[in-house]
Amino acid sequence: MKQNRKGLLLVVSGPAGVGKGTIDTALIERNPDMKMSISATTRNPRPGEIDGVHYFFKSSEEFERMIENDEFLEYMHVFNTNYYGTPRLFVEEELKSGHDVILEIDVQGAMKIRDSYPDAVLIFIAPPSMSELKARLIGRGTETADAVEKRYATAFDEMRYMDRYDYIVVNNVVDVAVCRVEAIIEAEKCRTVRSEALINRLLGGSEKP
């Protein structure tokens, strides 16, 4: 029996290399009622990326028209070149029908969601240690040492936002981290602040002494 019918908006952030994508994919696979929000972007698709699966690929004109129509929960303009944003409609419809929605977004986007949607639950995925994070960035083996250093500096900057999240989940063993996120979702649904309907049903009925 569900205690709470409305879905949860779950914001998941964390530095590159921390494994948040792996965690989110596992969550979706294990919980068929959970939905992943798909971002929109004006950047070109990379090889293998499919429109409507990895991103909604938009022209700048389309994206700007969507901004004007208030169709984004949050968006940003990166380096004055590409737009990235979270389409509002998908998220709101899924939440209304009781599905939990995961937004995997960066710290800037997360802060915007926190301001515009205070009901959202913000989870920061952290590495077991910074040296482990560096090792994972190097381990990808696809980048020069310079590029790795740059990514590490960006990762460290993102880590500074950690304390503005509701929860911090260390990703040491993926399965453990996934279970912790699932526990957070279950616990949040029992929070008194989300239980107004339950309280009214119990105390407002005809069963007064």
Added chain:
Amino acid sequence: MKQNRKGLLLVVSGPAGVGKGTIDTALIERNPDMKMSISATTRNPRPGEIDGVHYFFKSSEEFERMIENDEFLEYMHVFNTNYYGTPRLFVEEELKSGHDVILEIDVQGAMKIRDSYPDAVLIFIAPPSMSELKARLIGRGTETADAVEKRYATAFDEMRYMDRYDYIVVNNVVDVAVCRVEAIIEAEKCRTVRSEALINRLLGGSEKP
């Protein structure tokens, strides 16, 4: 790997007949690192009650000396006859050694703990419906209709405090309720407000870019 070393103080309340004792016993059985706080009282032991297991049975003089020595986390004087209280030492030692401690206490006691120990996590166990609660009180079959009505009125009064708790867990199926409390404990340990040591370790080390 534990993310958080200090134990959680868990306050569990709920009206008579809601099954909070069953839930707490299951929690202790399933989690050997979890400890149940034992209350002290000046009332006489009932048949089968063992000193140090069900209660610490004290004389009024002993109890009042403990009050003077600030040995209670909370205490109350019922109907100007009996004292009930939560001895401080056991709780604090267990928390320090990393064990989670359950306090099964009434709403008045819970409010006192909330004020004196803001880190405590307050969980209210609620019945699926008020008619179900009444049925459970009658189902005990040990009391007159009058006594049941009186217990039900008291239960209803306690329910009015529900919205001052952090979490509300409906006890419909015991196993589900136990899992929800376990999820709450796991989630609370990931809360950013409890993760100061983790944040300092990650950001304060020598791994700055």
